[in-house]
Amino acid sequence: MVDVTDTAVNVDVLPSDWQDQVLSLAKARDAVILAHNYQLPEIQDIAHHTGDSLGLSRVAAEAEASTIVFCGVHFMAESAKILAYEKTVLIPDAAAGCSLAETINADQLRAWKAEHPGAVVVSYVNTTAEVKAETDICCTSSNAVDVVASIPSDQDILFCPDQFLGAHVQRLTGRENMHIWMGECHVHAGINGADLKDRVEAEPEAELFVHPECGCATSALYLVSAGVVPQERTKILSTGGMIDAARETTAEKVLVATETGMLHQLQKVNPNTIFEPVNRAAVCKYMKMITPAKLLRSLQEGIDEVTVERDIADRARTSVERMISIGTPSPTAE
Ligand code: 13P
Ligand code: SF4
Numbered sequence: 199m200v201d202v203t204d205t206a207v208n209v210d211v212l213p214s215d216w217q218d219q220v221l222s223l224a225k226a227r228d229a230v231i232l233a234h235n236y237q238l239p240e241i242q243d244i245a246h247h248t249g250d251s252l253g254l255s256r257v258a259a260e261a262e263a264s265t266i267v268f269c270g271v272h273f274m275a276e277s278a279k280i281l282a283y284e285k286t287v288l289i290p291d292a293a294a295g296c297s298l299a300e301t302i303n304a305d306q307l308r309a310w311k312a313e314h315p316g317a318v319v320v321s322y323v324n325t326t327a328e329v330k331a332e333t334d335i336c337c338t339s340s341n342a343v344d345v346v347a348s349i350p351s352d353q354d355i356l357f358c359p360d361q362f363l364g365a366h367v368q369r370l371t372g373r374e375n376m377h378i379w380m381g382e383c384h385v386h387a388g389i390n391g392a393d394l395k396d397r398v399e400a401e402p403e404a405e406l407f408v409h410p411e412c413g414c415a416t417s418a419l420y421l422v423s424a425g426v427v428p429q430e431r432t433k434i435l436s437t438g439g440m441i442d443a444a445r446e447t448t449a450e451k452v453l454v455a456t457e458t459g460m461l462h463q464l465q466k467v468n469p470n471t472i473f474e475p476v477n478r479a480a481v482c483k484y485m486k487m488i489t490p491a492k493l494l495r496s497l498q499e500g501i502d503e504v505t506v507e508r509d510i511a512d513r514a515r516t517s518v519e520r521m522i523s524i525g526t527p528s529p530t531a532e
Contacts (some may be wrong), residue, residue, distance in 0.1 A: 212491045217244055220490070223497035229288075230263040232278070234270035235437040236459035236485040241269045241493065248463060250438035251277065251323050252338040255524070258282045267496055268504070269488045271296045275504045276327045280514045283506075290492035292502035294484045296324055298411070301381030302359040304328035310356055313376060314322070318356035320345055321517070322363060324383070327506045328513035329358075336521040339410050339436035342367045346376065348524050362386065366410040366434060369419065383411050389455050391417030391479045397453050397476050398427050402473075405449040406432045407440045407464075409456035414476065418455070444468045457482045 213219065221244070232254045233245035242248045247257050250282055251274045258266045258278035265286040268275035273296055275289040275344055307329055311319060321333040322342070330336060337345040346367050347440065355362045359381030368376050386409060394414040398406065398421060406427060408418045415434060421427045422450070433443055437460055444452070444464040448471075454460060455476040464473040495501070 203432070206320070212494070216490050216494055217376055220244055220497060223494070224267065225502070227265050227497060228263050229265035229267050229439055229497065230257075230261045231267045232257060232269060234274060234459075234485065234506065235463050236457040236482055237269050237488060238486060238490075239462040239489055240490055242459075242462055242494070244490070245269060249441075250338065250340065250436055252521075253438055254278065255281050255323075255518075258285070258287070259456065261285075267493070269493060270294070270484075271299075272504070273299045273324055273326060276506055277323060277330075277518065278510045279504045279506050280327060280330070280518060283508070283511055283515075286500075287504040288496050288500065288505045289502050289504055290489075290496040291487045292504070294487040296383070296484055297385075298322075298324045298360055298381055298383035299326055299329075300480050302379055304332050307332045307356075310377075310379070314354055314356055317356045317377070318349050319356045319358070320349075321358050322335075322360050323518075325359060327510050330517050331510045333514075333517040334520070335524070336517045338521075339363060340439055341408075341521065341524065343370050345521055345524050346371050347371060350505050351375075360411055362413060362415050363410045365416050382413070385457055385482045385484075386411035387413045389414050391420075393477050394418060394455060395421065395426070401451060401453060403449075404431070404451040404453045405447060406521070407443060407452055407454045407456070408432070408434050409437065409440075410434050412455045414455055441454060441467055444473070447471055456480065459485060459486065525532050 231245045233242045233248045255277040259281035266278050267288045268278050271294045279287040319334045323336050323338050335345050356375040358379035361380045364378035389412045391414050394417050408415050422429050422432050443468050451472045453476050454473050458475045461473050
């Protein structure tokens with residue numbers, strides 16, 4: 199039985215023993231705490247598992263715990279609920295949204311499908327459960343190329359919602375019959391080609407890790423083809439892929455083009471290399487809405503619970519499971 203007598207948590211004031219309280223409440227609630235790579239460092243450090251969006255949903259599905267506390271944004275907690283429907287899924291602040299997921303809703307997707315009958319819909323996991331329910335196959339940044347390549351070449355594809363990830367996949371697959379939704383993440387779109395060019399020119403020895411959602415992903419590939427950055431030093435990677443690459447690199451410095459929360463995990467897995475952001479202002483305000491005080495309150499009060507209608511969850515699960523059977527998602531850190 200969970201002791202919830204002290205429920206008056208002020209989310210601005212944090213008790214000094216908050217870590218101990220979080221861990222003992224998690225035990226009392228039979229809860230596992232998951233954190234995305236963009237979370238605040240103290241949230242990443244207290245979590246039982248830290249990783250990318252898909253890797254974490256898989257952990258959720260396989261976890262023995264009856265409750266999942268998802269420290270990330272709402273669509274990620276929803277994905278966990280879709281894959282682990284019988285479990286209780288909590289998010290410490292349900293208002294933690296995603297500007298990319300908001301660029302397309304189920305009505306818009308249905309209208310787009312009506313314009314392209316017979317096309318296969320591929321949606322990035324940064325979408326709501328309702329959009330996933332209208333989707334044939336989901337993808338993440340780590341397996342989008344494999345997912346698109348698995349679709350017969352004569353079938354049209356509707357790819358949503360991220361235009362930069364779509365352009366990256368189209369470039370790698372050479373697919374011409376792929377229609378791309380013009381959505382973007384405000385954080386990644388803000389990391390532009392000009393920032394990247396300046397940083398690369400100032401640090402000619404550094405390696406470059408670029409998330410494919412970035413506005414600069416195209417510039418990175420251009421700089422490679424123009425010979426400004428050698429190909430072997432430029433990697434277009436998902437957040438999970440960045441962790442794998444960080445473990446292996448022997449470079450003195452790596453420039454990282456993604457949300458800055460990523461730097462904590464990269465530095466942790468490889469303390470010998472310096473990881474620096476391409477743009478220090480690339481901070482996702484939604485990810486940072488999950489604070490230690492809200493995590494504590496979530497465990498004390500059992501809030502905010504994530505719910506998805508069963509019918510939507512069942513249809514959405516089909517598209518997520520198709521993806522899992524095609525691509526290999528990145529592992530997570532313990
Ligand atoms: P990953 O799927 O690579 O973890 O990225 C999720 C995300 O929100 C990127 O902005
Ligand atoms: Fe969404 Fe962008 Fe934040 Fe990722 S970084 S959660 S895509 S708003």
